[in-house]
Amino acid sequence: MFPLLVAFLLFSDDLSNEVKRFVDVLTTVQSQAADPVQPAKAIYEGAIPGMLRRLDPHSVFFDPVQFEQLQRMEKSTSKGFGSVVSVLPGRVIVLQTLPGTPSAKSGIAPGDEILAVNNIRLDLLDIDQLVEVLSQTRQGQARLDVRRPGNVRLLQFVMTPEEMQAPSVDRAFLLRPDVGYLRVASFDEKTGAQIRDAIEKLGGANLRGLVLDLRNNPGGVLNAALDTAALFLEPDQKILSVRGRSVKGEEVKVPANAKPYRFALALIVNEKSASASEIVAGALQDHKRAVIAGEPTYGKGLVQSVTPLSQGAALALTTAFYYTPQGRSIQRPLAGTQLGGAVEASGRKYGIQPDVAVRPAGYSRLRVALDASGSFASFATEYLRKHKVDEKFEATPALLDEFQGFLAPRNIRPGVGEWSVDREWIRSRLHQEIFNQALGVEKGDEIEAQRDPQIQEALSALKL
Numbered sequence: 001m002f003p004l005l006v007a008f009l010l011f012s013d014d015l016s017n018e019v020k021r022f023v024d025v026l027t028t029v030q031s032q033a034a035d036p037v038q039p040a041k042a043i044y045e046g047a048i049p050g051m052l053r054r055l056d057p058h059s060v061f062f063d064p065v066q067f068e069q070l071q072r073m074e075k076s077t078s079k080g081f082g083s084v085v086s087v088l089p090g091r092v093i094v095l096q097t098l099p100g101t102p103s104a105k106s107g108i109a110p111g112d113e114i115l116a117v118n119n120i121r122l123d124l125l126d127i128d129q130l131v132e133v134l135s136q137t138r139q140g141q142a143r144l145d146v147r148r149p150g151n152v153r154l155l156q157f158v159m160t161p162e163e164m165q166a167p168s169v170d171r172a173f174l175l176r177p178d179v180g181y182l183r184v185a186s187f188d189e190k191t192g193a194q195i196r197d198a199i200e201k202l203g204g205a206n207l208r209g210l211v212l213d214l215r216n217n218p219g220g221v222l223n224a225a226l227d228t229a230a231l232f233l234e235p236d237q238k239i240l241s242v243r244g245r246s247v248k249g250e251e252v253k254v255p256a257n258a259k260p261y262r263f264a265l266a267l268i269v270n271e272k273s274a275s276a277s278e279i280v281a282g283a284l285q286d287h288k289r290a291v292i293a294g295e296p297t298y299g300k301g302l303v304q305s306v307t308p309l310s311q312g313a314a315l316a317l318t319t320a321f322y323y324t325p326q327g328r329s330i331q332r333p334l335a336g337t338q339l340g341g342a343v344e345a346s347g348r349k350y351g352i353q354p355d356v357a358v359r360p361a362g363y364s365r366l367r368v369a370l371d372a373s374g375s376f377a378s379f380a381t382e383y384l385r386k387h388k389v390d391e392k393f394e395a396t397p398a399l400l401d402e403f404q405g406f407l408a409p410r411n412i413r414p415g416v417g418e419w420s421v422d423r424e425w426i427r428s429r430l431h432q433e434i435f436n437q438a439l440g441v442e443k444g445d446e447i448e449a450q451r452d453p454q455i456q457e458a459l460s461a462l463k464l
Contacts (some may be wrong), residue, residue: 004424007348010421011079014032015246019272022047026042026043027040032097035195042457043345044464048061048350049061050149051141055317055318056302056318056334057334058302058304058316059315059316059317059318060315060316061312061313061314061316062206062212062315062316063223063313063432064311064312064313067214067308067312067313067314068312069102069186072236073205076214077184077298079138079139079161079162079163080138080161080162081101081102081137081138081161082097082098082101082102082103082104082130082143083096083097083098083101083103083108083157084096084097084098084099084441085114085134086374086377086436087127087130087131088127088372088373088374088377089126089127089130089372089374089376090122090123090124090125090126090130090205091113091122091123091374092113092114092122092130093111093112093114093374093381094108094109094110094111094112094113094114095436095437095440095441095444096110096437096440096441097109097110097376098419101162102160102161102162102283103159106157106158106159107157108144108146109148109159110436110437110438110440111148111149111380111381111384111385111437112146112147112149112155113146113147113148113282113381114144114145114146115145115146115147115154116144117137117142118135118137118142118145118254119135119143120133126426126438129235133288135408135437137161137325139159139161139162140160141158141159141160141161142158142159142160142161143156143157143158143212144156144157146160146179149233149381149382149384149385150385154175155328155416160300162287164457166178166185166232167190167229168184168186168187168188168190168194168224169182169183169184169185169191169194169195169197169198170183170184170185171197171213171442171445172201172202172446173202173442173446173449174202174203175211175449175455175459176459178203178207178208178209178299179197179204179208179209179210179211179459179462179464180202180203180207180209180210180211181210181211181213181449181455182195182199182211182212182213183199183445184213184214184217184220185216185217185276186217186219186220186225186229187217187219187220187224187225187228187275187276188220188221188275189223189224190224190232190381191221191223191224191227191228192223192224192227192228192230193227195212195228195231195365196231199261202321203206204261205261205262205263206219207261207263208263208296208366208462208464209263209264209266209289209457209459209464210261210263210264210265210266211264211266211267211455211458212265212266212267212268212290213267213269213455213460214267214268214269214273214277214280214281215268215269215270215272215273215294215454216270216272216273217231217272217273217274217276217277218272218274218275219274219275219276219277219278219300220275221276222274222276222278222279224337225276225279225280226239226252226279227238229254229279229280229283229284230254230255230258230292231258231260231298232252232255232256232260232261232265232284232289233258233260233283233289235242235254235256235257235258235285235289236250236253236254236256236261237253237254237325238252238253238283238325239252239283239325240252240282240283240322240323240324241251241266241322241323241325242280242303242320242321242322242323243320243321244303244319244321245319246319246322247303247319264312264462264463265282265284265289265290265291265462266282266290266291266292266293266459266462266463267290267291267292267293267353268293268294268454268455268458269281269292269293269295269296269297269354270294270295270297270454271295271296271297271298271398272298273294273297273298273342273352274297274299274300275300276299276302277297278297278298278299278300278301278322278351278352279301279317279322279324281297281328281336281352282324282325282328282330282352283324285323285324285352285355286324286325286326286328287325287443289357291356291458291461291462292352292353292354292355292356293354293356293358293454293457293458293461294354294356294358294454294458295354295357295359296350296351296352296353296355296356297330297351297352298332299330299331299332299350299351300319300330300331300332301322301323301329301330301331302318302321302322302323302350303318303320303322304316304317304318304319305317305319313318320364326458329350330351330352331350332350332351332352333350336431337420349431350429355461356458356461358454358458359451359454360452360453360454361451364418364421365418366414366418366419366421366422367425370407370412370438371422371429372428373410373412374404375403375407375410375412376382376429376430376433377429377430377433377437378406378437379403379406380433380434380436380437382406382435383399383402384434384437384438389434389438389439390439391439391443391462393431393434393435393438394431394436395427395428395430395431399425399430400423400427400430403426403430404419411433420430424451425451428447428451429447431447432444432445433448434450442462
């Protein structure tokens with residue numbers, strides 16, 4: 001008999017009876033089905049996944065091959081070329097090359113347009129296909145055909161990807177004097193230390209306020225979330241609790257020797273802020289330590305445990321749930337699973353609800369056309385061929401007139417009213433794109449922050 005079923009029969013009489021029925025069904029199918037049935041396939045790909053689907057979508061069975069792949073992925077490192085690009089339909093334009101990376105060493109420069117990768121023409125591809133091709137290039141040596149503004153002939157670069165250490169704190173600057181802004185893209189082992197280092201560079205305890213941006217942050221390492229919360233909460237304050245049927249209840253508190261920052265704090269979250277992001281936001285919200293701005297978070301508060309099984313298989317199982325200091329469950333209801341029913345019927349909201357609800361900026365027809373056509377990037381490239389730009393650069397009315405002249409031959413001719421409505425947004429986007437290519441995307445992001453309604457609302461919520 002199949003080894004997993006033998007193990008099942010060692011349990012209680014009720015469970016044994018159910019398993020015996022399953023064995024009867026499997027035996028009948030094996031002997032009488034029109035086509036042969038492999039027991040391993042019927043169990044690994046049918047019975048076990050079917051059972052787990054009723055629990056939640058995060059509980060997963062790994063057969064020996066899948067578990068080996070998972071272990072390899074956990075040990076693998078991320079490789080890349082160290083360039084930041086703007087991906088448009090049929091076009092890829094380099095915005096920045098990071099120092100010391102293959103892109104910088106090869107001589108690729110901001111404003112360069114990548115026309116082909118390994119003889120694959122990019123102008124024939126849509127956005128999804130472009131992203132797929134660019135992702136595949138990181139697997140090995142890549143040859144790029146590049147057009148550089150002002151050069152008649154095409155340039156060719158051959159690069160080999162190298163191990164990249166992308167920091168989880170990928171943006172840090174001042175929104176105004178003594179008020180900092182940090183964007184945290186993920187929660188990795190070093191995130192807590194990176195946040196502290198970034199704060200210190202911006203002014204440390206002398207800051208009057210900080211906006212911590214957790215939008216689109218899917219979470220990551222739990223300890224990183226705990227370290228982050230401890231940077232702002234008082235010693236011995238509760239950060240979270242863990243509860244589960246077979247898990248001993250646990251409370252996690254700020255270490256007694258913690259030395260937190262006490263300046264005003266605002267967090268920004270959205271529907272893609274999940275897991276560790278929600279733990280941080282929930283803890284700071286419950287202790288009234290920070291104002292939460294933005295949109296409701298995703299709602300993923302599960303404790304996952306991976307248990308190796310016989311014959312090299314494994315089971316990732318939800319064993320407990322995370323709760324905020326006031327006992328709020330972060331986990332969203334999941335229809336059709338054991339996490340649906342009761343929570344759904346109660347009408348209780350899931351995830352972290354913002355104190356100040358703010359939606360992202362909307363897009364008019366003109367905004368969509370300008371972004372989709374790559375007009376800002378193309379204009380910036382041409383502009384920088386003729387002008388030098390420093391941090392004092394401003395997008396003037398004359399620049400907007402020049403941009404309108406640039407658009408006309410490209411069949412983008414907005415009406416006076418349409419242009420007037422989006423004029424300030426267009427001015428900011430031009431400023432941002434020129435900074436992206438001239439000074440780097442970090443400087444461009446500083447311009448974007450000035451028009452981002454969620455960042456500006458979080459800044460206002462600090463009440464400084």
